[in-house]
Amino acid sequence: xxxxxxxxxxxxxxxxxxxxxxxxxxxxxxxxxxxxxxxxxxxxxxxxxxxxxxxxxxxxxxxxxxxxxxxxxxxxxxxxxxxxxxxxxxxxxxxxxxxxxxxxxxxxxxxxxxxxxxxxxxxxxxxxxxxxxxxxxxxxxxxxxxxxxxxxxxxxxxxxxxxxxxxxxxxxxxxxxxxxxxxxxxxxxxxxxxxxxxxxxxxxxxxxxxxxxxxxxxxxxxxxxxxxxxxxxxxxxxxxxxxxxxxxxxxxxxxxxxxx
Amino acid sequence: xxxxxxxxxxxxxxxxxxxxxxxxxxxxxxxxxxxxxxxxxxxxxxxxxxxxxxxxxxxxxxxxxxxxxxxxxxxxxxxxxxxxxxxxxxxxxxxxxxxxxxxxxxxxxxxxxxxxxxxxxxxxxxxxxxxxxxxxxxxxxxxxxxxxxxxxxxxxxxxxxxxxxxxxxxxxxxxxxxxxxxxxxxxxxxxxxxxxxxxxxxxxxxxxxxxxxxxxxxxxxxxxxxxxxxxxxxxxxxxxxxxxxxxxxxxxxxxxxxxx
Numbered sequence: 449x450x451x452x453x454x455x456x457x458x459x460x461x462x463x464x465x466x467x468x469x470x471x472x473x474x475x476x477x478x479x480x481x482x483x484x485x486x487x488x489x490x491x492x493x494x495x496x497x498x499x500x501x502x503x504x505x506x507x508x509x510x511x512x513x514x515x516x517x518x519x520x521x522x523x524x525x526x527x528x529x530x531x532x533x534x535x536x537x538x539x540x541x542x543x544x545x546x547x548x549x550x551x552x553x554x555x556x557x558x559x560x561x562x563x564x565x566x567x568x569x570x571x572x573x574x575x576x577x578x579x580x581x582x583x584x585x586x587x588x589x590x591x592x593x594x595x596x597x598x599x600x601x602x603x604x605x606x607x608x609x610x611x612x613x614x615x616x617x618x619x620x621x622x623x624x625x626x627x628x629x630x631x632x633x634x635x636x637x638x639x640x641x642x643x644x645x646x647x648x649x650x651x652x653x654x655x656x657x658x659x660x661x662x663x664x665x666x667x668x669x670x671x672x673x674x675x676x677x678x679x680x681x682x683x684x685x686x687x688x689x690x691x692x693x694x695x696x697x698x699x700x701x702x703x704x705x706x707x708x
Numbered sequence: 709x710x711x712x713x714x715x716x717x718x719x720x721x722x723x724x725x726x727x728x729x730x731x732x733x734x735x736x737x738x739x740x741x742x743x744x745x746x747x748x749x750x751x752x753x754x755x756x757x758x759x760x761x762x763x764x765x766x767x768x769x770x771x772x773x774x775x776x777x778x779x780x781x782x783x784x785x786x787x788x789x790x791x792x793x794x795x796x797x798x799x800x801x802x803x804x805x806x807x808x809x810x811x812x813x814x815x816x817x818x819x820x821x822x823x824x825x826x827x828x829x830x831x832x833x834x835x836x837x838x839x840x841x842x843x844x845x846x847x848x849x850x851x852x853x854x855x856x857x858x859x860x861x862x863x864x865x866x867x868x869x870x871x872x873x874x875x876x877x878x879x880x881x882x883x884x885x886x887x888x889x890x891x892x893x894x895x896x897x898x899x900x901x902x903x904x905x906x907x908x909x910x911x912x913x914x915x916x917x918x919x920x921x922x923x924x925x926x927x928x929x930x931x932x933x934x935x936x937x938x939x940x941x942x943x944x945x946x947x948x949x950x951x952x953x954x955x956x957x958x959x960x961x962x963x964x965x966x967x968x
């Protein structure tokens with residue numbers, strides 16, 4: 449099933465996508481819900497981030513290629529993370545597909561994309577085993593963890609470097625019943641392929657992350673975990689188009705603009 | 709006004725506290741709301757965290773005493789932060805007054821308290837001036853930023869060190885119309901005073917934090933900012949009682965227990 453969240457007129461609803469149509473759902477996929485008799489052509493609604501999570505987790509360095517690429521840039525030896533530890537991202541920075549990534553006025557350097565698999569939690573998880581971890585997943589979507597590298601390097605926290613308004617494109621929808629180890633993830637910058645990698649190359653896989661997180665925190669329905677990226681991509685400037693495509697899910701396209 | 713959030717029977721509501729009674733409010737203080745005709749004796753309801761914020765920000769090092777105390781422990785020179793940059797905390801770690809702080813099983817060292825002023829945002833804020841910043845505050849409450857120092861030191865992120873389930877006591881209520889520079893903050897461990905400091909000693913004050921955050925993110929109604937602590941306190945073990953009192957607001961008391 450393909451779940452979206454959308455705006456039609458002034459109403460925000462969850463919906464089920466099928467054959468280029470969206471059927472409105474009353475309620476939320478994480479609670480009680482029922483399909484209504486109302487549907488819209490997909491092209492006539494505005495897709496929103498498919499869920500606003502209570503907590504948005506980011507795996508950070510979870511592919512060897514990213515750790516090595518970022519280290520090369522700094523002229524340092526790569527330091528692989530010791531264990532799966534997430535950071536948090538701001539839910540206020542989330543935007544949907546086709547929306548604009550706004551580069552802040554006082555941002556000296558460019559911003560860079562990070563195409564990522566997004567794992568959406570469906571059931572409460574606390575102290576779950578690796579074997580049962582994926583039973584707690586609702587489905588999979590696409591995230592783009594926009595990063596301002598100067599701020600990421602200079603600042604004590606990732607607040608400005610990763611969490612400015614519009615820095616977290618997310619969507620276009622959530623697809624259920626897929627294997628998280630078998631996604632092909634492609635990042636395109638103005639049509640040129642910047643990254644092409646497999647979710648199977650993660651340092652820690654989805655089940656391990658859920659197991660490990662659930663040792664310390666309760667994962668709640670609607671929580672989202674972004675699983676990291678492979679490469680260390682180039683700069684984006686206003687006017688650029690950035691696309692993240694994941695096999696079996698779809699494509700998340702956004703436009704880079706300068707703050708007005 | 710003194711706003712709380714509480715459980716009576718099976719219903720969660722916001723309420724107004726007055727003379728040891730809570731009047732139930734329909735709706736939320738951040739949206740449309742109206743007092744109902746129902747009230748309860750304060751002692752008969754269970755107080756909950758006064759709001760579950762969309763984003764819970766933590767100022768981190770915002771008092772010279774804390775920076776110096778933590779540096780002394782590491783045997784290093786104090787490093788004052790260069791600018792007001794928040795970290796994020798997990799909203800799933802929030803607990804209310806009188807609740808238990810659970811020390812995780814695989815936690816070798818003890819946990820420590822950090823008594824903090826909590827600033828609750830009332831109005832959307834984006835690019836606000838320092839002069840107008842406090843107009844966007846709804847009110848003030850109390851937070852206790854429980855920290856596991858071994859994990860805080862060893863880990864790449866603050867996930868385990870600061871955000872385990874129950875590590876974020878918050879409450880007992882939100883008080884409006886106060887001056888954020890004039891709070892006296894007292895932390896008591898089993899009745900003994902561990903800290904006694906003034907919110908006026910912050911490195912950056914509430915208005916500056918709101919101004920600075922709003923340059924990069926939109927602050928939303930219900931967002932909460934914990935303003936840092938002065939000291940570098942001692943260890944708490946199961947059986948301990950920890951209280952944070954702030955003049956004009958009230959007292960937040962919690963109990964330390966071991967994970968079962």
